[in-house]
Every structure is written in C-alpha cells, then in structure tokens.
Amino acid sequence: MRPESEAELAEVITGASAPFHIRGGGTRAIGVTTAAEVLETGGLSGISLYEPGALTLVAQAGTPLAEIEATLAAEGQRLAFEPMDHRGLLGTLGEPTIGGVVAGNVSGPRRVQAGAARDFLLGVQFVDGAGQVIKNGGRVMKNVTGYDLVKLMCGSWGTLGVLTEVSLKVLPVPETAATLLIDGLDEAGAQEVMSRALTSPFEVTGAAHAPGGPGEQPLTLLRLEGFAGSVAYRTGRLQDMFSDLSIRVETDPDRVGALWRWVRDVEIMQGTGGDVWKFSVRPSEAPGLLARLRAAHPVERVLYDWGGGLIWVECAPGTDLRPKELKGHATLIRASEQTRLNLPVFQPEPPALATLSAGIRARFDPRGMLNPGIMT
Amino acid sequence: MQMPDPNPAILARKARIVERLRSVLPADAVIEDEMETRAYECDALTAYRCPPLAAVLPSSTEEVAAVLKVCHEEGVPVVPRGSGTSLAGGALPTADSVILGVARMNEVLEVDYADRVIRVQTGRTNLSVTGAVEEEDFFYAPDPSSQLACAIAGNIAMNSGGAHCLKYGVTTNNLLGVTMVQMDGTVVEIGGAHLDAGGLDLLGLICGSEGQLGVVTEATLRILRKPEGARPVLMGFDSNEVAGECVSDIIKAGVLPVAIEFMDRPCIRATEDFAKAGYPDCEALLIVEVEGSPAEIDEQLGLILEIARRHDPVELREAQSADEAARIWLGRKSAFGAMGNINDYMCLDGTIPVSALPYVLRRIGEMSREFGLDVANVFHAGDGNMHPLILFNANEPGQLETCEAFGAEILKLCVEVGGCLTGEHGVGIEKRDLMVDQYDPVDLEAQMAVKDVFDPAWLLNPAKVFPLAASEGRRSLALAAE
Numbered sequence: 001m002r003p004e005s006e007a008e009l010a011e012v013i014t015g016a017s018a019p020f021h022i023r024g025g026g027t028r029a030i031g032v033t034t035a036a037e038v039l040e041t042g043g044l045s046g047i048s049l050y051e052p053g054a055l056t057l058v059a060q061a062g063t064p065l066a067e068i069e070a071t072l073a074a075e076g077q078r079l080a081f082e083p084m085d086h087r088g089l090l091g092t093l094g095e096p097t098i099g100g101v102v103a104g105n106v107s108g109p110r111r112v113q114a115g116a117a118r119d120f121l122l123g124v125q126f127v128d129g130a131g132q133v134i135k136n137g138g139r140v141m142k143n144v145t146g147y148d149l150v151k152l153m154c155g156s157w158g159t160l161g162v163l164t165e166v167s168l169k170v171l172p173v174p175e176t177a178a179t180l181l182i183d184g185l186d187e188a189g190a191q192e193v194m195s196r197a198l199t200s201p202f203e204v205t206g207a208a209h210a211p212g213g214p215g216e217q218p219l220t221l222l223r224l225e226g227f228a229g230s231v232a233y234r235t236g237r238l239q240d241m242f243s244d245l246s247i248r249v250e251t252d253p254d255r256v257g258a259l260w261r262w263v264r265d266v267e268i269m270q271g272t273g274g275d276v277w278k279f280s281v282r283p284s285e286a287p288g289l290l291a292r293l294r295a296a297h298p299v300e301r302v303l304y305d306w307g308g309g310l311i312w313v314e315c316a317p318g319t320d321l322r323p324k325e326l327k328g329h330a331t332l333i334r335a336s337e338q339t340r341l342n343l344p345v346f347q348p349e350p351p352a353l354a355t356l357s358a359g360i361r362a363r364f365d366p367r368g369m370l371n372p373g374i375m376t
Numbered sequence: 377m378q379m380p381d382p383n384p385a386i387l388a389r390k391a392r393i394v395e396r397l398r399s400v401l402p403a404d405a406v407i408e409d410e411m412e413t414r415a416y417e418c419d420a421l422t423a424y425r426c427p428p429l430a431a432v433l434p435s436s437t438e439e440v441a442a443v444l445k446v447c448h449e450e451g452v453p454v455v456p457r458g459s460g461t462s463l464a465g466g467a468l469p470t471a472d473s474v475i476l477g478v479a480r481m482n483e484v485l486e487v488d489y490a491d492r493v494i495r496v497q498t499g500r501t502n503l504s505v506t507g508a509v510e511e512e513d514f515f516y517a518p519d520p521s522s523q524l525a526c527a528i529a530g531n532i533a534m535n536s537g538g539a540h541c542l543k544y545g546v547t548t549n550n551l552l553g554v555t556m557v558q559m560d561g562t563v564v565e566i567g568g569a570h571l572d573a574g575g576l577d578l579l580g581l582i583c584g585s586e587g588q589l590g591v592v593t594e595a596t597l598r599i600l601r602k603p604e605g606a607r608p609v610l611m612g613f614d615s616n617e618v619a620g621e622c623v624s625d626i627i628k629a630g631v632l633p634v635a636i637e638f639m640d641r642p643c644i645r646a647t648e649d650f651a652k653a654g655y656p657d658c659e660a661l662l663i664v665e666v667e668g669s670p671a672e673i674d675e676q677l678g679l680i681l682e683i684a685r686r687h688d689p690v691e692l693r694e695a696q697s698a699d700e701a702a703r704i705w706l707g708r709k710s711a712f713g714a715m716g717n718i719n720d721y722m723c724l725d726g727t728i729p730v731s732a733l734p735y736v737l738r739r740i741g742e743m744s745r746e747f748g749l750d751v752a753n754v755f756h757a758g759d760g761n762m763h764p765l766i767l768f769n770a771n772e773p774g775q776l777e778t779c780e781a782f783g784a785e786i787l788k789l790c791v792e793v794g795g796c797l798t799g800e801h802g803v804g805i806e807k808r809d810l811m812v813d814q815y816d817p818v819d820l821e822a823q824m825a826v827k828d829v830f831d832p833a834w835l836l837n838p839a840k841v842f843p844l845a846a847s848e849g850r851r852s853l854a855l856a857a858e
Contacts (some may be wrong), residue, residue, distance in 0.1 A: 017498040036486045053624030054730040054760070076630060105572060116572055119549045135815070136820045140727040141759035142546060142799035144584050145807070145814055146841060147823040149546065151580025155573060172630035195490045201513075201601045227679075282569040284491050309571050319548060329574030347574035352564045357576045366821070373641035375575060 004043040006125070006133060007166040012039070013162070014131030019369045022158040024062060027093070028086040030333055031157055031374035032340045041099050044164055047071055056122065056139050057170050061099030061163035068098055070115035072170055080171040081117050082108030082260075088270040090334055099163045105155030108264040109206040109223070112198065112306040120155040120169045126153060126161030127364025139167040152360070158371040160364040174225040177256045178235050179206075181248040182220040187211055187287045187304070190220045193242065194307040195283060197222050200241060202234040207307040208263040221259060266303055266312050274300050274314040275335040278323050279370065281328035283308035289323075297321055322347070346375050377424055377465070377805050381474035381684050383855065386429065386452055393450050394430055397474070400442035403478070407431040416475040417459065419463040420522070421777060421806060428455065428469035435480045436564060437555055437593040444591065445561030447474055453838040454559070456587035458530030459501065461522040463510070463723055464804025466534060466586055470838055476591060478529045484508045485594065493552060493569045495596045498529035502536075505597060514599045517544035520800065521712070532592050535584030537800035542758035543634040543667075544600070546800065547584040553596035556582060556589075559831045569596055581826065584800055587837040606634065608704045609677055611684045612658035612691035616640060619660035620733035622687045623757045626664065627730070629683055631676050636758035637708050640737065643715075643752035644707070650714030653707035654693040661707035663708055692763040708728035711754045712765070719767040722779050726790030727761045727799035739789055740764055747782040749775075761799035762790070788813050796800065803841045811843055820846050 001020070003009040013020070020039035049058040052075040059068055065083065072078050083106045083164040085096060098108070102124070107116040123137030133338070136149035153160060156249050180244035185193060190209035199203045206223030213219030222238065239247055250256055261267070269276050281289055293299055293313060301314040315321050318339050322330045329347035332340060349357060358376075386393070394408045407413055408430040418425040429452070434440045447454050453473040460467050469475050481497035482504075488494070489512055496505055502523040505516040519538035520526055526536070532554065537546040544550070553567030567579045582589055613619040623636055639647070639661045648655050655661060662684075667675040677694060684692055695701035715721040728736050736751060744751045755762040764786055768779040787797045787807065791814045797807045811820060824842060827834065833854040834847070 010442055051729065051731055052630050055627060064381050066646045075628075105577070107572075111571065113844070115545060115549055118572070118577060119545060128822070132818050132822075135819050136822070138794065138796050140729060140761075140795050142537050142541065142727045142761040143754070143796045144537075144546075144800060144802050145796045145798050146803060146811060146820070147826055148548065149822060149826070151577045151583075152826075154580070157578050160576075172628070172632070192490075193670065199489055199514075199601050201604050212746060227672070227675050229675045230668060233669060233671060241842065280570045280572055280574070282493075284488070304550070306571060327568055328570035330575070349575050350565070352558075352562050353566065353575070353578065356564070356578060356829060360576060361830060362824060363825035 002040040002043045010127045019372050024097035025094040027096045031345045032372045033374040058167040059098050063098050065096040076173050077170045078173045082110040084108045084264050089263050099249050102166050102321045103158050116329045118151050121154050123167040124150050124153045125165040126163045127353040128161040129369045176228045176231050177225040179250045179256050180222040185220050191287050198307045207213040209304040211302050269314045275317050276333045278315045278331045278333050279311040386472040393639045405433045419460040419462040419467040425641045428473050428475045431475035433477045435481050440557045441561045448560045453835045456591045458527030460528040461816050464806040466801045466802050466804040492597050496591050502526050508713045509599050518547045533587040534802035540633045550598045554592045555594035557591045559836050599809050604669045606667045607673045608665040610693040610704045611661045611662045611689045612656040616660045616737045617734040618687050633664045633666050635665045638757035640753040643754045647707040647711050647714040651710035655707050658690045662838045715765045720770040721765045721767050725798045725801040726787045726793035728790050730760045732793040765814050809843050
C-alpha cells in the first residue's frame with residue numbers, strides 16, 4: 001500500500017481489516033512487528049512551508065531527509081539534532097524520510113548540547129489507528145496549548161499513528177567547526193575529559209570516545225562550532241584546560257565533517273558481524289557499566305557518544321547484553337530477526353509505566369492496526 | 377468564566393474527608409477552616425476565586441500518595457498547586473476540591489556537576505534551583521518572569537518558558553526525569569539522569585499537562601555552566617515592520633542571541649514614565665542579548681549592529697558597562713509593574729510565526745480602537761511569543777468582560793496566522809473555552825483520551841484545559857460511577 005494523500009491514507013486505515021507494517025524509507029526497521037502488509041508513506045512527500053527567518057520548516061512525513069537537508073543547506077541552515085543515518089550500521093538500502101527520523105526520535109552527537117529530535121519537533125499531524133486525522137502542536141517555537149502529543153508521537157515508532165506532516169525548528173549552520181583529538185585515554189579518563197569539557201562554558205557540541213578508534217588506538221573527540229574567532233578562542237581555552245594532554249586540532253571542514261559522521265553513524269560497527277546495542281545512561285556511570293557488561297559477556301567494539309551518556313556496544317550474535325538492574329535504557333539496534341524475536345528490542349518498562357503505555361496505545365490504536373508488537 | 381457546580385455529596389461529606397486526610401498527614405498539614413482555606417482561593421489570575429473544600433501540605437512523596445489515595449477513594453477532585461503564580465487559573469480550586477500544595481517539599485536531593493543534573497523536590501522555587509548551583513557557576517535555564525516565586529512543580533505543569541528560551545529551550549527541553557504520583561496513589565519513576573525515553577515519551581507528555589495526569593513530587597533537571605559573560609544592545613525603530621524584519625535578519629544571519637525582546641510605543645512610553653530607563657521615544661524597541669567571552673560578544677554584537685544599521689534605526693545603544701546593561705534591561709523588566717501602575721491589566725500569551733509580527737501588531741492596534749481599550753505589547757520576538765497587555769479598569773462595570781472579549785479576539789488572531797493560544801502560561805481556565813478555535817473536536821478527543829488513561833475518574837485539576845462542553849460526558853460519567 002502506498003497512499004498518495006493524507007485522505008487516502010485515512011481511508012486505507014479505516015477500511016483495513018489486517019494490521020500494517022508502516023514504512024518510511026525502510027532504513028531503520030529495528031523492531032519486529034507481526035503485521036504482514038507494508039504501508040508506505042513515500043507518497044506523502046514535499047516541503048509545504050519553509051521560513052528561514054522564523055527558523056521553521058513544515059514537510060510531509062514521507063519527504064526524503066536528503067531533500068530537506070539540501071533545502072536547508074541552501075539557506076545556510078540545518079537540523080541541529082544531527083539525525084543519524086542507520087543505513088551503514090543496519091546494512092539497509094533506501095531513502096531515509098523525515099517521518100522516520102521523527103518516529104524513531106533519531107538524533108546524533110549534537111544531541112548532548114542542542115537536544116534530540118523531540119526537542120526540535122514543533123507540530124505533528126497523523127492518522128490514528130481508527131483512521132482519524134489528528135493534529136497537535138503547530139509551527140511556532142513556544143506552544144503549551146493543550147497536552148504535548150508532539151513529544152508522545154516522537155519516538156513512538158508508528159505505534160500510535162501514521163505521521164503525515166511534521167513541523168520542525170531548524171537552526172543556522174555555524175560559520176566554522178573544529179575538533180580536538182586526544183589519543184590514548186582509557187575509558188574512565190576519557191569520560192572525565194568529556195565531562196570536564198561539557199561542563200566548561202565553551203559550548204562543546206560533541207564529545208565522543210572510541211576505545212578502539214582508527215588503528216585500534218583509543219581516540220577522544222571534542223567538537224566546537226560557531227564564528228571563526230569564537231571557535232579559535234574556545235579551542236585555545238580547552239587546550240589550556242587539558243594542557244597535560246597531547247591534543248591535535250582538526251579545522252578542515254571536510255575532515256571535521258567526516259569525523260563526526262564516523263561517530264554519528266557508528267562507522268566502526270559497520271559491516272562487522274555482531275549484534276549492536278545502544279545504551280542511554282548517566283554519563284559518569286558509563287565506564288562502570290561497560291566493566292560490568294565485559295565481565296558478563298565478550299564485548300567486541302565500543303563507542304561512547306554524548307559525553308558517555310550514549311554507549312554503542314557490539315557483541316556476539318544472540319547475546320542478551322541488557323543487565324537486570326539498569327538505570328537508563330538499552331535498545332537492541334542490530335541483530336538477526338530471530339534474536340530480535342527472542343530478546344526485547346526496547347527496554348522493558350516497569351509494570352506501572354507499561355500499563356500507562358499500553359493504555360495510550362489502546363486509545364490511539366484500539367484495533368492494533370499500526371506496527372503491532374514493534375515496541376513491546 | 378463558568379465553573380462546574382460543586383458536587384453536593386462531596387460538600388456534605390467534608391467532615392469525613394477531612395478526618396481521613398488528617399489520618400494520613402501531620403496535624404498542621406491539613407487546612408479546613410474557612411478563613412484559612414481562603415489563602416488558596418485563587419492564583420495569579422485573581423479575577424476568579426473559590427475557596428477549596430480543604431487544603432493539604434504534604435512533605436514527602438509518600439504523603440502525597442497517601443492523600444491522593446484517600447481522595448481517589450472518596451471521589452474528591454484534587455487541584456495541585458505549586459506557588460500559585462499561574463496567570464491562567466491553573467490552580468483555581470472548585471468548592472468541592474482539595475488543594476494539594478507542594479510548598480513544603482523544597483529540598484535539593486542531589487547535585488551532580490559532572491553529569492550536569494540536579495534533583496529537587498518540586499515545591500522548590502525556580503530561582504532557588506539556580507541558587508543551589510550558582511557557587512559552581514551553573515544555572516537552571518528556564519527563567520519565567522515569576523521565577524523568584526514560582527515552583528518547579530508549576531513549571532513542569534505549564535511547561536514554562538522565559539526570556540532566554542530562544543537559546544536554551546523551555547522546561548520540557550531541560551527536564552530529564554520525574555517522580556510522579558498518579559491519582560490512585562501509584563508512584564511512578566519516569567526518566568532519570570540519562571537522556572531520552574526508552575519507550576513512549578511519557579515525560580514529554582507529562583510536562584505541560586497542567587497537573588491533570590499526576591502530581592510530580594521530584595524532578596531531575598538539566599543544569600548548565602554559565603557563559604563567561606552576556607551583554608545587551610538596545611535598538612529603536614520607527615516602525616514595527618522594520619523591527620520585525622531586523623529580528624528576522626538577525627536570526628537568518630546565524631547569530632543565536634539568548635534573548636530578543638520587543639516593546640512597542642505604548643509600552644515604551646508607559647515604562648519610561650515609570651522606570652525612566654532613558655529609552656528613545658520610537659515605534660518599536662528591541663533588546664538583543666548575546667553571550668560568551670568579551671571578544672565573542674564583540675564579534676556577535678558587531679554583526680548584529682551591522683544588520684540593525686541596514687534598517688535605519690533611530691537609536692543604537694551598546695552597553696559599555698554592567699551598569700549600562702542593567703539600564704537597558706530596566707525598562708523591559710519594569711514593563712509589567714509600569715502597566716500595573718497605570719491601570720488593571722490583562723497579560724496575554726499567544727505565539728505567532730515571527731513573519732506575521734507586523735500584521736498582528738497592526739490588527740491589535742485596530743482592535744484596540746474597536747474595543748475602546750488601550751493595549752501595550754512586550755514580548756519575546758525571537759520565538760514569536762507575544763504578551764499583549766490590555767489595560768482596563770476593574771472597578772468599572774463591564775470592563776473586565778470587554779477586556780476578556782478583546783483578549784479572546786487577539787488569541788484567535790494568533791491562531792489564524794498560524795500560531796497558538798498560549799506560548800508559556802498554559803490554558804488553565806483562562807483559555808479553556810478557546811481551545812475549539814485551535815483544535816478540532818477530534819484533536820481534543822485525542823488529548824482527553826490521554827487523561828482517561830492517567831486519571832480515569834477525571835479527578836485531577838478539574839475544569840481546566842478542555843472546554844466544559846467537550847469534557848462534560850467524561851466528567852458526568854465519572855460522577856455517575858462514583
């Protein structure tokens with residue numbers, strides 16, 4: 001099924017008797033649904049409004065992300081939450097859509113400073129499981145009119161409704177960017193450096209660490225962005241803060257861009273054979289958590305992002321890496337379908353929260369038509 | 377503003393309900409005396425008053441849970457209250473409700489600078505959260521005007537903003553986790569010191585739900601390191617259009633000021649009479665503030681002033697000292713006081729797309745003549761959040777009603793140009809009946825369905841947010857089930 005309009009989509013859902021597997025570009029299918037029939041959103045495509053002076057963009061959900069990024073770039077703007085491209089990691093083909101970014105609340109390294117996709121989403125329109133067209137939020141930056149279903153839809157992976165239109169806050173692309181590269185830190189040391197950088201007044205917009213970076217050597221990266229004079233000044237101040245460390249500074253725009261795509265898209269785990277887990281934790285607890293994980297299972301590759309708040313971990317296929325007591329959450333991003341059927345892809349919720357989530361799903365999709373089972 | 381009739385069965389059971397509340401709380405935490413409950417009869421929307429059945433002041437999450445369990449069993453509505461600074465009537469009681477005040481819960485539970493988080497009980501005031509981390513040069517970013525008094529509980533309920541959210545976002549962007557008590561007494565933990573939700577974003581849903589989904593007793597908030605410095609610049613223009621274009625050009629140029637404040641001529645004149653900040657007498661005035669080291673500030677202000685000069689300003693004033701910076705802010709910060717000095721006023725809170733600014737200001741001027749009431753505009757221009765202040769005389773019969781009618785027309789205008797009814801104050805009772813102008817019945821139905829899940833008997837913060845007609849079926853059903 002590939003409806004060409006919102007009205008047609010609403011009709012399709014209203015008239016359907018079997019559930020749908022909703023697909024934007026099909027590049028980030030991490031959950032497993034029992035639905036057999038695919039419902040594609042690619043027919044709902046196009047940017048309906050873009051006001052650079054108001055920092056807002058409205059697009060139909062099936063609009064290719066590349067089209068949006070190109071349109072923004074032409075005006076010197078961007079999606080500041082830096083959405084990850086999952087294709088390399090998951091080995092998927094296809095064209096990522098803005099609806100998929102929103103449905104998965106997909107962010108990147110800049111999330112630690114600028115916020116997540118959910119923080120830049122101003123409004124949504126969607127078709128719920130009963131075929132009703134519902135809107136919430138709008139296209140202005142401050143809006144507390146009624147309940148915030150915008151946040152609820154973001155990261156709900158299509159289980160509450162099929163997004164038809166999204167409005168986003170966009171931001172200017174800074175004049176320059178620089179990256180500080182530090183070699184040889186152990187994980188606890190790197191976490192401390194990232195934390196000190198992020199608690200400085202110097203507005204670090206990326207803080208990542210790979211215990212086995214290029215050449216299998218530990219590499220820590222800190223990013224600064226802004227006007228040229230300001231970036232140069234802050235680079236100097238950070239070098240002063242870490243004067244006991246040997247720091248290289250990368251300022252070439254292409255190489256800085258490539259470094260952060262390497263982090264954003266978890267390139268060190270691309271094309272490797274293991275399962276990939278994503279942990280969201282309290283940053284200072286990240287090294288300790290990894291020590292526990294390593295004690296329990298062989299861990300093959302690791303990447304810290306968000307100053308340690310996000311950890312990517314690769315392990316042998318089929319491993320249940322998720323510890324019993326976890327403050328935070330773990331998502332199984334890459335695994336075989338069999339593994340994903342055996343292990344919950346998303347963090348199981350405590351009973352009281354699971355009841356609330358189930359209650360919300362039952363209201364928005366009473367017949368269980370939309371991606372059933374994909375998050376639970 | 378109509379409120380539902382109190383349930384006579386609850387009023388008749390007052391003694392029993394109070395007795396049960398006393399059985400779960402210390403003696404001084406239950407207030408039932410009719411003189412004393414008066415203290416809770418209204419919030420900052422003082423035009424509407426109604427003493428509650430009783431008020432309770434629990435000191436812990438456990439006590440909140442015990443209170444809610446009793447009220448749930450008794451079928452008594454509960455109105456959560458932070459500091460009572462809502463401008464929208466968000467904490468207005470009904471005669472058959474129990475006010476649950478969190479004021480006694482004001483402890484800092486944890487500060488962790490390395491992980492950039494603070495955990496507090498939600499009765500703590502907004503400004504004292506920053507106060508708790510200031511010695512290490514940190515701050516909590518959302519800064520509503522009432523920050524000296526307003527509680528974090530109310531900030532979360534209303535998703536409060538402030539002058540600096542162009543750069544730092546509003547409450548929902550700075551809230552990482554909550555402990556919340558549901559109406560039946562169930563305590564839930566959502567989020568924590570980590571980022572983003574593992575399942576559905578319930579935290580995002582709770583923030584801004586106006587105390588209708590649960591009572592938030594503890595919160596984990598993001599704290600930030602203070603910038604090295606900040607400096608404002610003042611610019612005057614001889615038309616609103618030009619000032620609006622200047623705002624748009626600054627934003628497009630890639631500078632992200634922490635604040636862009638806008639005042640129109642009536643507001644400039646009133647504040648000048650009151651505060652004597654030395655503002656120019658012009659149509660529109662902008663205050664733009666940027667942050668960073670002195671050199672970084674120079675770089676940004678240089679660009680901003682260059683843009684401003686292209687728009688033929690009648691005045692450009694850069695603060696050369698802390699004293700001059702304070703003088704630039706003086707008028708803006710005195711604006712509300714200045715209005716109060718002239719007359720009674722009603723403060724509106726609609727948001728519009730920045731591009732619609734000149735049109736909306738022109739229309740407000742026309743409406744001001746039609747309704748025969750003066751209006752002054754002061755607002756956060758960078759994000760389009762307007763605060764028109766309508767002046768009226770509360771002692772003159774009919775003026776409050778005229779003022780409310782005028783306010784409603786302005787808010788409808790905000791919606792018409794692509795904006796919304798409220799940017800940071802919340803719906804409360806004030807904008808409840810205008811919700812149908814922004815949302816279709818099906819949109820409101822989806823929001824009310826969420827309340828059904830969290831509070832099936834519709835006992836929490838009754839008669840707010842949704843038009844009474846829209847929620848009537850649910851409220852009467854809940855009443856019948858009792």
